[in-house]
Amino acid sequence: MIYRENGQFRDSYRADQQILPIRQDRVFMLALLVFAFVVVPFGASDYLLRAIIIPFLILSLAAIGLNLLVGYCGQISLGHAAFMAVGAYAAYNLTVRLPGLNFLIVLLLSGSMAALAGMLFGIPSLRIKGLYLAVATLAAQFFVDWTFARVKWFTNYSSSGSVSTASVDLFGWRIVESSDKYLFLLAVVSLMALVAKNLVRSHIGRSWMATRDMDVAAEVIGIRPVYAKLSAFAVSSFYVGVAGALWGFMHLGAWEPAAFNITVSLNLLFMIIIGGMGSILGSFFGAFFITILPLILSQVPGWLGFSMSTAAASHLESMIFGSLIVFFLIAEPHGLARLWAVGKEKLRLWPFPH
Secondary structure (H helix, E strand, O other): OOOOOOOOOOOOHHHHOOOOOOHHHHHHHHHHHHHHHHHHHHHOOHHHHHHHHHHHHHHHHHHHHHHHHHHHOOOOOOOHHHHHHHHHHHHHHHHHHOOOOOHHHHHHHHHHHHHHHHHHHHHHHHOOOOHHHHHHHHHHHHHHHHHHHHOHHHHOOOOOOOEEOOOEEEOOEEEOOHHHHHHHHHHHHHHHHHHHHHHHHOHHHHHHHHHHHOHHHHHHOOOOHHHHHHHHHHHHHHHHHHHHHHHHHHHHOEEOHHHHOHHHHHHHHHHHHHHOOOOHHHHHHHHHHHHHHHHHHHHHHHHHOOOOOHHHHHHHHHHHHHHHHHHHHHHOOOHHHHHHHHHHHHHHHOOOOO
């Protein structure tokens, strides 16, 4: 009864086209933001922030980037961890070679460099699609892995091949504590998620979706597939590059090229399949699921009274991921976001059966 629209009239196009047209959704979103910005930093433990919430926020941003390309534009990619690596190493080199540079500028430049790399490897999408494009993006993954492992300049000639980041100082705010990192990440992710949501509602996003549904028909009605596909690769890689820089500086602190291997690319793809392709909200659902499942699997054997080796837990995790992907592809291709939307529709009509 509390999710009804009785008395909520929209008398202008502006009111009808807002992101959250239902008042209850706006109240819920405002309450969620207040809870996230005010309650969580003071109520969550340091372990909860470092192990769950911070990785969840960064992976959500990376999943949004991949979803813009795969879910909205229909261009499959199996190598987006490579663009995370480009963003991470670009941020590292900018901070090392240009000390004192504002970290927000570092994020923008890192994302821009990842966008250039994404456009470069997105050029094959102008001629090929489907499985062939997936193989082309997979080649980007191996090429970037090889480059950062062999070209010592990117690691500042580190003998071990690993790099370590310095602490982030933003306008006098030293971001060292987990709560500070959380607040900074929450602000960045919230802003970029809002930009992505508005972007897919604009003419650019509509051109992506038209290209995804039928590129030949999109070209007939005046959409340029070259612009649509390359812009999708650029924006997607920008988001993933920023996520890579944040993953390196806010979560890892030190990493080697193997930190952005093909497993990360596959996990990003799993996120948007389980969460929902073509949905910004689904990116958050998928990232939360991928983040929380390994922790649950590590605790369930203890709850049931028996022990499980680390290798067995890892294999079980892979089996569950695979089973869920098959399930969602068959039963609900639009993932958890679609189930959330169906639940909201039922609330709007409850208690009536239709």
